[in-house]
Amino acid sequence: MSLSSISSSSLGARALSLFWSPIMQTCSVSSSPYGRTHVWKRRSKKLPNPMVPVFPQRLVRVDGSTIVHYTTSPRSVIRLTRDTTNNPLWNASRFVGMDEEEDEVTGRMGRFSRRFGGLSGQKSDMDWMDEATGETAAADARSKSG
Structure with a gap:
């Protein structure tokens, strides 16, 4: 029995529509040399x-303030030890004097100041000669009396 010999009278209209309705309409002939693969x-x-x-x-910052933000990390609380409030790169004006204080104690400048800190540059170069001869004591006595 061929498809052309089936008539709508021999089959019900419903059966014919199910038989002939395509699921997906595709082109059976491809113009590509590779086929349809x-x-x-x-x-x-x-x-x-x-x-x-x-x-x-x-997020708990150093100063105690908290920020809630949403992230892919499952950690619920993060406590920061370094943030914008105590970082010298963010607050350079707060940490300006710390380098000078540190230099006085450590390093070459600290060693120099410890070694020669007792010497002050206020006396003239010739005062040590006057002290040896006693002339400064006499000059001081004259200035006080006069």
Whole structure:
């Protein structure tokens, strides 16, 4: 029995519509020299797009202030030891005098100041000669009496 010999009278109208309705209409002849192997049918994706987990995270800064932000890290609390309030790169004006104080104690300048700190540059170069001869004592007595 061929398809042309089947008439709508021999089969019900419903059976005929099920028999002849194509599931997907495609072209059976391809103009490509490679055939139809490189032409893919568009199918719906099997899996949905992955959902990125988002967790609330409380950030505790050095000064005690807290910030809640959302991140992919499951850690709920982070306590900072260094932030913009106590970092010398962010607050240079706060840390200006610290380098000078540190230089007085450590390093070559500290060693120099410890070694020659007792000497002051207020006396003239010839005062040590006057002290040896006693002339400074006489000059001081004259200035006080006069």
